Amino acid sequence: MILIKRQLEYSGLIMLAMLLCLIPVSGGAAIQGISGTSFNFTASSGHISAADGDDVFFWGFGERGKLPQYPGPTLIVQQGDTVTIRLNNHLPQNTSILIPGFKVQASGGTPGQITREAPAASTTEVVYTFIADRPGTFGYYSGTNPDLQVEMGLIGAIIVRPSGFSSSAPTAYGDARTAYDDEFLFLLSEMDPEIHHAVEIGTDPVPTTGFHPVLWFINGRNGPDTMSANHVTWLPNQPYNAMPSIEVGKRLLARWVGGGRDHHPFHTHGNNYDLIARDGYLLETTAGASRPASELGTVPDLAVSDFTQNVAPGGSYEGIWSWTGAELGWDMYGHTGSETGVCEPGPAPPSTIVNGFDINTREYCLDHGKPLPVVLPNAQQLTFGGFYSGSPFLASEGSLPPGEGGNNPSAGYAFMWHSHNEKELTNNDIFPGGLMTIMIVNAPDM
Ligand SMILES: [Cu+2]
Numbered sequence: 001m002i003l004i005k006r007q008l009e010y011s012g013l014i015m016l017a018m019l020l021c022l023i024p025v026s027g028g029a030a031i032q033g034i035s036g037t038s039f040n041f042t043a044s045s046g047h048i049s050a051a052d053g054d055d056v057f058f059w060g061f062g063e064r065g066k067l068p069q070y071p072g073p074t075l076i077v078q079q080g081d082t083v084t085i086r087l088n089n090h091l092p093q094n095t096s097i098l099i100p101g102f103k104v105q106a107s108g109g110t111p112g113q114i115t116r117e118a119p120a121a122s123t124t125e126v127v128y129t130f131i132a133d134r135p136g137t138f139g140y141y142s143g144t145n146p147d148l149q150v151e152m153g154l155i156g157a158i159i160v161r162p163s164g165f166s167s168s169a170p171t172a173y174g175d176a177r178t179a180y181d182d183e184f185l186f187l188l189s190e191m192d193p194e195i196h197h198a199v200e201i202g203t204d205p206v207p208t209t210g211f212h213p214v215l216w217f218i219n220g221r222n223g224p225d226t227m228s229a230n231h232v233t234w235l236p237n238q239p240y241n242a243m244p245s246i247e248v249g250k251r252l253l254a255r256w257v258g259g260g261r262d263h264h265p266f267h268t269h270g271n272n273y274d275l276i277a278r279d280g281y282l283l284e285t286t287a288g289a290s291r292p293a294s295e296l297g298t299v300p301d302l303a304v305s306d307f308t309q310n311v312a313p314g315g316s317y318e319g320i321w322s323w324t325g326a327e328l329g330w331d332m333y334g335h336t337g338s339e340t341g342v343c344e345p346g347p348a349p350p351s352t353i354v355n356g357f358d359i360n361t362r363e364y365c366l367d368h369g370k371p372l373p374v375v376l377p378n379a380q381q382l383t384f385g386g387f388y389s390g391s392p393f394l395a396s397e398g399s400l401p402p403g404e405g406g407n408n409p410s411a412g413y414a415f416m417w418h419s420h421n422e423k424e425l426t427n428n429d430i431f432p433g434g435l436m437t438i439m440i441v442n443a444p445d446m
Contacts, residue, residue: 035077037083041097042064045059045090050427071156079134085129136160136279139158172318178300187256188218190213190215215427216435244437244440246323248443252320254318257311264424266310266417269415273307284302327366330371343363353365372392387407389411390405416437
């Protein structure tokens with residue numbers, strides 16, 4: 001009953017979060033970004049909306065001619081591509097881009113301490129070129145006054161697809177053990193608004209050693225804004241949401257990137273994940289070193305099962321997560337066992353039951369027909385969350401009082417995914433919020 005126990009552990013937190021998160025769920029785990037090999041960026045300033053109501057001045061990368069973003073555009077490229085980023089800069093300081101993990105050639109612009117820079121308030125370009133010679137998840141960051149400029153928002157992510165990538169049968173590393181059904185990016189960061197306000201009023205130099213973040217972000221948004229749709233009009237500089245969903249039993253590839261100055265422990269409720277890679281390197285023994293490939297199973301042989309991923313500044317991590325309902329001890333579809341065609345192997349092969357699951361419903365057949373082990377209180381004794389469908393059963397909706405529910409129209413199971421550092425579940429001391437979102441597990445074919 002580990003799953004149940006974990007769900008109960010934060011039930012109060014989840015209930016509060018659900019009460020406050022009255023935002024329709026827009027489904028689908030997909031990574032927003034721009035694909036190609038040649039990108040034109042401008043660094044400029046704007047304001048982001050924090051979920052405590054603050055309006056925070058920031059510096060961001062954006063596609064030229066468009067608004068600066070927090071985080072900058074996610075670049076999606078193919079292994080082997082020669083990638084070019086041309087950067088100019090409307091900010092009052094020089095700026096630049098570092099892409100840890102690749103050999104980057106810089107030309108144009110002006111020399112800087114770490115790399116060549118785009119001069120302040122100028123149309124002069126600096127050009128960064130690299131060969132995306134290995135697949136994985138990577139960050140990019142300002143390489144100029146990074147204590148200030150990373151804090152101000154000059155960060156982003158790069159995803160490199162493996163050679164031979166097929167969107168119909170995707171893998172993270174071109175290796176069957178890294179196959180996935182859906183993927184999602186979690187770029188984690190934090191801000192100290194005092195620094196941003198100092199920059200906005202022209203303080204020079206801006207002190208950064210007193211760094212005291214009070215805002216925490218996934219993909220540039222605080223909870224509960226993490227759950228609003230991509231590209232909502234009221235968050236024009238924060239286009240990416242963080243609202244993952246997946247069908248029961250399918251494999252979600254989580255891509256985590258440390259985008260700020262602090263570590264963030266990211267906790268997946270519902271199930272452990274298998275950490276399969278760090279910093280673009282699979283967690284595997286050298287080919288042939290210890291085991292034949294046939295023994296390596298569904299994840300690389302050094303993969304680690306865990307429930308909280310420490311995401312370090314500048315680091316990246318990939319994990320495979322899924323949720324099946326196996327061994328709950330009750331039938332998650334509320335079946336009584338008398339249904340025809342469910343968890344029945346049929347008269348002739350091929351069986352529709354594989355590894356204990358009905359392949360059509362993903363129902364765990366050893367629990368088929370088992371009742372929910374508790375008696376639900378009646379509606380007058382319940383407090384409802386925005387994600388409750390009115391029923392404890394997957395893909396089943398029950399009646400709710402007027403105005404309740406509505407954020408989970410497919411009646412999936414909702415799991416809070418969040419920082420395990422509790423202060424990071426606030427927006428400037430207001431709970432709940434911060435580094436927090438909800439993962440929805442849906443029945444098949446939703
Ligand atoms: Cu929790």
